Amino acid sequence: MASITLKNLSKRWGGFVAVDNLSLKIRDKEFLVLLGPSGCGKTTTMRIIAGLEQETSGDVYIDNIKVNKLEPKDRDVAMVFQSYGLYPNMNVYENIRFPLKIRKTDPKTHDRRVKHAAEMVELLEYLHRKPSELSGGQKQRVALARAIVREPNVFLMDEPLSNLDAKLRVSTRAQIKHLHHEMQVTTLYVTHDQIEAMTLADRVVVLNRGVIQQIGTPSEIYDKPQNLFVAGFIGNPAMNLISGKIKNNKFETETISLNGFRTNDGNVTIGFRAEDAIIQPNKTRAVKSNKISVPVYSIELLGDSTMVSFQISGSLISIKAAKEYSAKIGDVVTICIPISACHLFDSDTGNRIKDTL
Amino acid sequence: MNKKNSWLNILSLSFILLWVILASVPFLWTLWGSFKVESDFFSKQDWRNAIFGVRTIIETGGMFTTNGYEGAWIKEEFWRAALNTGIVTLSVVTISLTLGTLGGYALARSGFRYAFWILIAALIFRAMPHITLVSGYLLPFFELGLWGHLSTTIIVLVAINQPFTLWMLHSFFSTIPKDLDESAMVDGCTRFEAFRHVIIPVMWPGVITTGLFSFLLAYNDFAITALLLTEANQTMVPKIASFLGSAQEQGNVMFAVAAVVSATVPLFMLVMFFQRQIVSGLTAGAVKG
Amino acid sequence: MPHYTFLKFIWPSALAMLVFIALPIMSTSVQSLFIEHEKILETVENCTPFGCKEITKVDLEATEAQKAENPLGKFNGFGTYTNRNHLAFSELKQAWRESNGLNEFLAEVFNLPFYKALSFTLSYTFIVTPFVIIIGFFIALAVNRLPSFLKGPTIFVCLLPMIITPLIGSLVLFWMIDAEGIIGSFLQSIFNDPNLSLKASPTLTWIMLFVYGIWHHTPFAFIVFYAGLQTVPRDTLESAMIDGANRWGQTRHVIIPHLMPLAVFISLIQIMDNFRVFEPIIGFNAQASATSLSWLIYNDFRSGDGDMLFGSAAATSMLTIIGVSILMTPVIVRTWRANRPSQGVS
Numbered sequence: 004m005a006s007i008t009l010k011n012l013s014k015r016w017g018g019f020v021a022v023d024n025l026s027l028k029i030r031d032k033e034f035l036v037l038l039g040p041s042g043c044g045k046t047t048t049m050r051i052i053a054g055l056e057q058e059t060s061g062d063v064y065i066d067n068i069k070v071n072k073l074e075p076k077d078r079d080v081a082m083v084f085q086s087y088g089l090y091p092n093m094n095v096y097e098n099i100r101f102p103l104k105i106r107k108t109d110p111k112t113h114d115r116r117v118k119h120a121a122e123m124v125e126l127l128e129y130l131h132r133k134p135s136e137l138s139g140g141q142k143q144r145v146a147l148a149r150a151i152v153r154e155p156n157v158f159l160m161d162e163p164l165s166n167l168d169a170k171l172r173v174s175t176r177a178q179i180k181h182l183h184h185e186m187q188v189t190t191l192y193v194t195h196d197q198i199e200a201m202t203l204a205d206r207v208v209v210l211n212r213g214v215i216q217q218i219g220t221p222s223e224i225y226d227k228p229q230n231l232f233v234a235g236f237i238g239n240p241a242m243n244l245i246s247g248k249i250k251n252n253k254f255e256t257e258t259i260s261l262n263g264f265r266t267n268d269g270n271v272t273i274g275f276r277a278e279d280a281i282i283q284p285n286k287t288r289a290v291k292s293n294k295i296s297v298p299v300y301s302i303e304l305l306g307d308s309t310m311v312s313f314q315i316s317g318s319l320i321s322i323k324a325a326k327e328y329s330a331k332i333g334d335v336v337t338i339c340i341p342i343s344a345c346h347l348f349d350s351d352t353g354n355r356i357k358d359t360l
Numbered sequence: 361m362n363k364k365n366s367w368l369n370i371l372s373l374s375f376i377l378l379w380v381i382l383a384s385v386p387f388l389w390t391l392w393g394s395f396k397v398e399s400d401f402f403s404k405q406d407w408r409n410a411i412f413g414v415r416t417i418i419e420t421g422g423m424f425t426t427n428g429y430e431g432a433w434i435k436e437e438f439w440r441a442a443l444n445t446g447i448v449t450l451s452v453v454t455i456s457l458t459l460g461t462l463g464g465y466a467l468a469r470s471g472f473r474y475a476f477w478i479l480i481a482a483l484i485f486r487a488m489p490h491i492t493l494v495s496g497y498l499l500p501f502f503e504l505g506l507w508g509h510l511s512t513t514i515i516v517l518v519a520i521n522q523p524f525t526l527w528m529l530h531s532f533f534s535t536i537p538k539d540l541d542e543s544a545m546v547d548g549c550t551r552f553e554a555f556r557h558v559i560i561p562v563m564w565p566g567v568i569t570t571g572l573f574s575f576l577l578a579y580n581d582f583a584i585t586a587l588l589l590t591e592a593n594q595t596m597v598p599k600i601a602s603f604l605g606s607a608q609e610q611g612n613v614m615f616a617v618a619a620v621v622s623a624t625v626p627l628f629m630l631v632m633f634f635q636r637q638i639v640s641g642l643t644a645g646a647v648k649g
Numbered sequence: 650m651p652h653y654t655f656l657k658f659i660w661p662s663a664l665a666m667l668v669f670i671a672l673p674i675m676s677t678s679v680q681s682l683f684i685e686h687e688k689i690l691e692t693v694e695n696c697t698p699f700g701c702k703e704i705t706k707v708d709l710e711a712t713e714a715q716k717a718e719n720p721l722g723k724f725n726g727f728g729t730y731t732n733r734n735h736l737a738f739s740e741l742k743q744a745w746r747e748s749n750g751l752n753e754f755l756a757e758v759f760n761l762p763f764y765k766a767l768s769f770t771l772s773y774t775f776i777v778t779p780f781v782i783i784i785g786f787f788i789a790l791a792v793n794r795l796p797s798f799l800k801g802p803t804i805f806v807c808l809l810p811m812i813i814t815p816l817i818g819s820l821v822l823f824w825m826i827d828a829e830g831i832i833g834s835f836l837q838s839i840f841n842d843p844n845l846s847l848k849a850s851p852t853l854t855w856i857m858l859f860v861y862g863i864w865h866h867t868p869f870a871f872i873v874f875y876a877g878l879q880t881v882p883r884d885t886l887e888s889a890m891i892d893g894a895n896r897w898g899q900t901r902h903v904i905i906p907h908l909m910p911l912a913v914f915i916s917l918i919q920i921m922d923n924f925r926v927f928e929p930i931i932g933f934n935a936q937a938s939a940t941s942l943s944w945l946i947y948n949d950f951r952s953g954d955g956d957m958l959f960g961s962a963a964a965t966s967m968l969t970i971i972g973v974s975i976l977m978t979p980v981i982v983r984t985w986r987a988n989r990p991s992q993g994v995s
């Protein structure tokens with residue numbers, strides 16, 4: 004059906020760079036999620052693809068055809084807006100039908116297609132309501148139905164779930180995933196919510212300040228963050244990061260030192276995930292290397308587990324423990340950081356140091 | 361606390377009452393007086409005559425007389441002026457709104473810096489006293505043979521009206537979410553189709569309010585119509601002014617009074633009709649700018 | 650929006666403003682540098698049985714021909730600006746030299762047509778505008794407190810003075826305060842003075858025009874403020890209530906700050922509108938004691954033997970435009986700051 008290629012795309016407003024020399028290929032039928040903090044240029048990128056925003060430089064190809072000069076209507080993309088963009092003067096039926104009408108498709112097919120689209124998002128009973136008489140979740144589904152009704156080449160979705168409550172978000176998320184599976188349409192999905200990104204995406208693109216940080220499958224992004232930004236952004240809680248120095252295969256900060264890093268000397272930051280470190284019962288007092296004794300800073304019950312945090316060399320470190328774990332704030336405990344679970348980053352460039360350990 | 365509130369209530373009520381009286385009595389009085397004879401309306405002997413119409417009864421035999429209206433509408437052919445005003449006002453409102461909605465929409469959606477400069481220029485243009493512009497028109501219009509036509513006056517009024525119309529509609533369109541026309545464009549519309557199918561249906565509150573102000577400008581104008589139109593195709597306001605010159609000597613001031621009342625009626629009807637829209641239109645857009 | 654789409658939408662409006670506002674201003678400035686041709690005089694010998702006399706008369710044909718050839722008139726530079734009817738530099742100098750004391754000097758100055766009109770125009774602008782804003786604000790507050798079934802009719806009546814044609818509105822008031830009109834003769838009977846006339850005294854005429862201006866413009870301020878009151882955020886008002894603000898406190902700390910931008914907007918419009926005050930002077934027939942800049946221009950077109958004084962009108966127009974620009978500068982700069990696109994927009 005359609006692939007999308009962005010080549011050296013940039014967007015500037017005056018001196019402000021919103022998208023910086025971005026190159027990306029979205030494969031046919033792929034579900035690609037654009038993930039990044041607020042204001043990093045996700046919406047701008049998507050709007051450039053849709054033709055709603057003029058790029059400052061660079062090219063956009065849909066199906067290997069350059070579309071820079073095409074009007075939005077000629078790009079055959081469908082877009083779901085963050086604030087829905089429903090037409091307030093039309094009822095749900097007319098809203099969904101609008102793209103068909105305006106594109107002059109055969110009027111005889113309209114009713115069938117509208118009903119079919121409405122059915123896919125479970126809206127059949129609301130067809131005669133005006134948008135003002137719908138709840139947020141229903142409006143969202145109307146916007147979805149309007150996008151799917153004309154079976155476009157590409158779906159663009161800009162944080163479609165951000166206005167929904169937590170429960171509705173989960174169910175609509177599943178619905179979107181299901182729709183994509185059924186329709187097999189190339190989809191670009193923008194979000195700043197990493198759970199959404201992880202659950203929906205075939206591949207995730209992490210964006211910061213208009214620059215791509217990493218492209219990969221959700222597990223790649225999670226297991227092998229390419230730089231400090233991705234490490235600190237992905238995961239809940241994000242990866243624990245401690246900066247220090249490597250000297251003679253030994254990682255050192257002012258307060259701790261860990262052995263066994265077979266890499267060149269220099270300023271590095273080590274990272275490890277909360278679930279990879281272990282809190283040892285106080286009795287095993289055998290102090291080997293890579294075990295540190297620190298006081299508990301705070302302790303939170305999450306339901307299925309307990310999150311214990313510590314302050315080490317100025318960074319807040321979180322470690323997951325079993326839900327039965329108990330300790331008091333201030334208790335000194337021993338934690339063990341397995342070298343094999345550690346990620347190493349160059350403190351100066353922020354990049355992952357490739358062949359560690 | 362309660363006592364203080366009730367005092368405040370009385371104060372604010374009487375304040376409104378005072379204003380309502382100040383605002384309405386001149387009109388009621390002129391309406392009443394327009395059905396009297398001149399010696400009652402301008403009574404040399406006793407101001408109460410005007411109320412009871414002493415002279416009117418003596419001169420015409422009835423409480424009320426429609427002499428003023430007959431004189432103005434039939435003898436002085438005020439209907440011609442009324443017709444001209446109708447043509448001018450209707451055309452000005454329609455054309456201004458058409459140009460203004462297109463321009464205001466573009467300004468609200470452009471996002472480029474020059475849109476802002478156009479608005480500033482419009483603001484400066486809005487400040488120009490109309491008659492200073494007229495002094496720029498007269499000579500070229502004489503030379504080009506454009507002077508004296510209704511159509512010239514209409515275009516001039518439209519142009520003079522544009523700055524305010526653009527500002528009002530620009531701030532109104534800015535309150536309509538951009539998502540609306542953008543989803544229409546992704547759905548398959550050109551910019552203009554998006555404007556037609558999606559924006560036009562939701563723009564009426566702002567347009568009605570703006571249209572009302574355009575109407576007032578065109579209908580009430582004196583400076584431009586008085587100087588750009590010939591005697592033959594005068595509109596109502598300059599016609600009334602010309603009554604005053606001639607009427608006072610002939611004792612026909614009552615023609616002017618009747619004409620004034622006649623010219624005021626459509627304004628009243630209009631505001632009565634659209635009063636709710638003025639407030640909601642201003643609330644929806646213009647007030648936020 | 651791409652540039653060409655923007656252009657497609659804006660061009661009719663922009664063209665109208667360019668041709669009928671920007672060009673006329675330029676045309677005015679050119680015209681102001683020219684002055685009407687002098688009449689071409691010819692001397693003819695007029696012989697009667699009692700002898701011959703030489704008389705001078707206007708050669709109409711030659712005058713017309715000259716006018717047709719060069720409709721602008723002849724170049725006069727800034728002469729029109731400095732003559733007695735405009736800035737009157739030499740008269741000012743003379744008055745300065747000859748008058749003893751500032752008062753006498755000022756009296757002389759305000760007898761010059763331009764300064765007389767300027768003084769009225771400025772007084773009118775700066776007296777009417779603040780009154781309009783303050784009274785309009787209080788009416789809006791008061792109407793907002795009315796029970797809702799009264800609101801509609803009250804708003805309608807309150808708006809009447811604004812919608813009325815200015816010329817008609819001033820005529821209506823003028824007829825009432827005429828010595829023989831209802832208020833005029835009522836006052837005469839109260840004060841028992843058959844010669845009392847509001848029109849006769851310049852001071853009273855000025856006051857009358859101010860009152861008319863306030864009466865006419867207040868509803869505009871009222872309706873804008875009233876619309877603004879409808880958008881006062883309820884949450885803020887309620888949190889002010891919870892914080893213990895009484896009614897006055899709410900007004901001062903929530904409502905007035907909320908309406909402040911509107912007050913700026915109203916004063917902007919009011920200064921523009923009041924500076925062009927014109928119709929009331931015609932309506933009240935007040936030119937003997939009060940003239941405005943706009944009236945001066947109108948008068949140049951209406952004066953004398955059908956010849957329009959284009960040069961003089963244009964010079965007054967230019968001075969008026971300069972005046973209004975000076976008045977508007979602070980407000981426009983403010984608007985510019987407030988509406989300036991926050992981040993850089995390309």
Ligand SMILES: Nc1ncnc2c1ncn2[C@@H]1O[C@H](COP(=O)(O)OP(=O)(O)OP(=O)(O)O)[C@@H](O)[C@H]1O
Binds near residue numbers: 041042
């Ligand atoms: N019209 C504009 N003019 C100037 N700057 C803009 C404009 N639109 C967006 N920006 C800036 O560009 C940057 C990127 O905006 P964008 O909307 O793409 O962010 P985003 O990643 O979608 O953020 P969010 O998650 O909050 O929606 C922001 O810093 C924003 O301030």
Ligand SMILES: [Mg+2]
Binds near residue numbers: 045046047161
């Ligand atoms: Mg966004």
